[in-house]
Amino acid sequence: xxxxxxxxxxxxAVTLVAGAASATVLDEVKARGELNCGVSTGVNGFSAPxxxxxxxxFDVAVCRAxxxxxxxxxxxxxxxxxxxxxxxxxxASGEIDMLARNTTWTLSRDADLKFTFAGVNYYDGQxxxxxxxxxxxxxxxxxxxxVCIQTGTTTELNLADYFKANNxxxxxxxxxxxxxxxxxxxxxxxDVYTTDASGLAATRATFADPENHALLPEIISKEPxxxxxxxxxxxxxxxxxxxxNALVAAEELGITSANIEELSKGTANPEVDRMLGSSEDDLxxxxxxxxxxxxxxxxxxxxxxxxxxxxxxxxxxxxxARGLNxxxxxxxxxxxxxxx
Amino acid sequence: MAMTSEPSGSxxxxxxxxxxxxxxxxxxxxxxxxxxMAGFAWLVDNTLANLAQxxxxxxxxxxxxxxxxxxxxxxVNYTNDSSHARxxxxxxxxxxxxAVAACASATVIGVIAGVLRLSKSWIxxxxxxxxxxxxxxxxxxxxxxxxxxxxxxxxxxxxxxxxENPTSSMFFFDSVAITNRGTYLPGALFDRSLxxxxxxxxxxxxxxxxxxxxxxxxIWGYRALQRKAGxxxxxxxxxxxxxxxxxxxxxxxxxxxxxAMGFHLEYxxxxxxxxxxxxxxxxxxxxxxxxLTLYTGAFIxxxxxxxxxxxxxxxxxxxxxxxxxxNRTMNLVILPxxxxxxxxxxxxxxxxxxxxxxxxxxxxxxxxxxxxGGITLNQTGRELECMLLLMMTYLIVSLMISGAMNVYNxxxxxxxx
Ligand SMILES: N[C@@H](CCC(=O)N[C@@H](CS)C(=O)NCC(=O)O)C(=O)O
Numbered sequence: 009x010x011x012x013x014x015x016x017x018x019x020x021a022v023t024l025v026a027g028a029a030s031a032t033v034l035d036e037v038k039a040r041g042e043l044n045c046g047v048s049t050g051v052n053g054f055s056a057p058x059x060x061x062x063x064x065x066f067d068v069a070v071c072r073a074x075x076x077x078x079x080x081x082x083x084x085x086x087x088x089x090x091x092x093x094x095x096x097x098x099x100a101s102g103e104i105d106m107l108a109r110n111t112t113w114t115l116s117r118d119a120d121l122k123f124t125f126a127g128v129n130y131y132d133g134q135x136x137x138x139x140x141x142x143x144x145x146x147x148x149x150x151x152x153x154x155v156c157i158q159t160g161t162t163t164e165l166n167l168a169d170y171f172k173a174n175n176x177x178x179x180x181x182x183x184x185x186x187x188x189x190x191x192x193x194x195x196x197x198x199d200v201y202t203t204d205a206s207g208l209a210a211t212r213a214t215f216a217d218p219e220n221h222a223l224l225p226e227i228i229s230k231e232p233x234x235x236x237x238x239x240x241x242x243x244x245x246x247x248x249x250x251x252x253n254a255l256v257a258a259e260e261l262g263i264t265s266a267n268i269e270e271l272s273k274g275t276a277n278p279e280v281d282r283m284l285g286s287s288e289d290d291l292x293x294x295x296x297x298x299x300x301x302x303x304x305x306x307x308x309x310x311x312x313x314x315x316x317x318x319x320x321x322x323x324x325x326x327x328x329a330r331g332l333n334x335x336x337x338x339x340x341x342x343x344x345x346x347x348x
Numbered sequence: 349m350a351m352t353s354e355p356s357g358s359x360x361x362x363x364x365x366x367x368x369x370x371x372x373x374x375x376x377x378x379x380x381x382x383x384x385m386a387g388f389a390w391l392v393d394n395t396l397a398n399l400a401q402x403x404x405x406x407x408x409x410x411x412x413x414x415x416x417x418x419x420x421x422x423x424v425n426y427t428n429d430s431s432h433a434r435x436x437x438x439x440x441x442x443x444x445x446x447a448v449a450a451c452a453s454a455t456v457i458g459v460i461a462g463v464l465r466l467s468k469s470w471i472x473x474x475x476x477x478x479x480x481x482x483x484x485x486x487x488x489x490x491x492x493x494x495x496x497x498x499x500x501x502x503x504x505x506x507x508x509x510x511x512e513n514p515t516s517s518m519f520f521f522d523s524v525a526i527t528n529r530g531t532y533l534p535g536a537l538f539d540r541s542l543x544x545x546x547x548x549x550x551x552x553x554x555x556x557x558x559x560x561x562x563x564x565x566x567i568w569g570y571r572a573l574q575r576k577a578g579x580x581x582x583x584x585x586x587x588x589x590x591x592x593x594x595x596x597x598x599x600x601x602x603x604x605x606x607x608a609m610g611f612h613l614e615y616x617x618x619x620x621x622x623x624x625x626x627x628x629x630x631x632x633x634x635x636x637x638x639x640l641t642l643y644t645g646a647f648i649x650x651x652x653x654x655x656x657x658x659x660x661x662x663x664x665x666x667x668x669x670x671x672x673x674x675n676r677t678m679n680l681v682i683l684p685x686x687x688x689x690x691x692x693x694x695x696x697x698x699x700x701x702x703x704x705x706x707x708x709x710x711x712x713x714x715x716x717x718x719x720x721g722g723i724t725l726n727q728t729g730r731e732l733e734c735m736l737l738l739m740m741t742y743l744i745v746s747l748m749i750s751g752a753m754n755v756y757n758x759x760x761x762x763x764x765x
Contacts, residue, residue, distance in 0.1 A: 121729040152620040160726035168428040182712040196505030
């Protein structure tokens, strides 16, 4: 066989394969009938299977809302567990369609790792948890301590910077998963556990003696956590982004899982009608979905406030206050652009 | 008939490439080589095309940029301001330290267990059989995790050593502390230290250089003394008394140097959150070391046993007939011959240890896989580059080990004269 002919054929074959692979994520998900959503290996309140084996949590709710919008059924999600180290490879390789795993939006993850963040579902910061018996009341007193830290996270880099800036030393104990960190921390193999403050609160809530563990007052970084998708398919990124926006806008507009059926019969507010698909406007068609996509997304788990309250809010053992995550109308940062 | 079977040479037809046995094997080999290369080219081309489609390139520039993360165990200077390349070296050295320590201890354990498994004592040989079978038949990763879990769960936290009535105490006159983070041992301290030589990546203590130089010089002096005594013995038939001179040459210089540098032991002491001072072996290291030693030791034991069994019984009987005692028979007759059988599989056990160190991630030991192949890979997103470097590094290390072991093998193997 002639060499050039051979390589010509080869290139053609590769382009064919690549061409076949470049169908949109939306088409793939629809054809598959299931959304592959990357979540953590288990952070109570954010993503963890319940006693019946059903995935529950604040991040899980995002996956379910997207599945409801795209496939019409919030149950059609395959949850893929990822660690701090494996999550990005899983997303970049297409093993998962989206990642909702307490992941911080940073410039390098956006521009260098080539991911698109669909927004922020939890504004967080990095904190420290320590046993009250150690008698420590500030992170500035942690000089010489042994710190449990998940590898492959932003928190590992913040930790290094914080101790350097404060002229302190520490001994890092690198750890793969939250469960492992919890076990090491409770065994006393490390003095302090540091990660996103929400993650600390969630972890502490599973302890037998949560009252004996304190979160130190210092929050040493900004950790805007949100779902993300791979670069290269803007339509898919838009779908995930606007599903999130729909949840926030629903809270702002007073759409709840209780009244959504009632409201979708038609209201005096044109924006509500546009969102719920009860007017002439067809917003869903703009990214390949039907008119009722947002209605289904909201109906899946309720609006943003309902999801927050049910999974991590003050009435749950995790007990997080809305704080920065209140709506902008209530002094928080959660804000959705208009549905128009 | 004779005419047709004679190759004429002048008329070569293409079909002969397939039907003529003289050419057929070459044709097939060339075809396979071509297919192999085409397959390889396709893989490379596919990778590059897919990377380009994702907007990614292959670039090793990240190695020079700031790593930003801390590593707990480092043999060379490293801070979070150092480069990713430096973190790679730190990881490599951690891998090598673990591999060397585990190879040495696995060999010792393996030889002892292998010899004892052939013991005439029923109890001893059965105990060794149980050891070998238990460790050979459970995956290494499980041993690593079990040992690490035992170390963390049953040993006390540093906190237990605190206060008026501590629940735990140190061993050996307060010199050793075993905690769930690691074991703290006394370390050497020099009051009149000669300082460090800073070589950029490493700073080496001049004290140790001086001590090592003195010890080498002492051994050389001792050898010279023995040789002179030998010459005198050859000439006069009487061996001069040398024991006090040998003792002096061997011990005195090092001792004087130690005194001059003000050597004393530094004991670990609980200060703040942790013990400070002395030297520190992390539990992650101990767990890896123990697990690799016991696991690979079981395989080496089998190699040793096979090597010994390969030496015919006649050799032992001949040695006994010459009046050699059993352990001298083992040391002088059996083992030297058995080594020829033992060493080749031993090389592959050493390679196994080196590669198995990459399981260290399970217990958070910061080896090559955890630094370059773990945190660096994850923070920079350079999967392909990091994996290529990682494979290359393990390959080079393995080739060096087998090269060195082959040299040793050639030096002990049967020399035919
Ligand atoms: N936000 C940080 C850290 C994320 C992180 O790893 N958080 C932990 C604790 S909240 C977690 O989700 N662990 C889940 C797991 O171990 O699977 C990042 O994106 O790098």
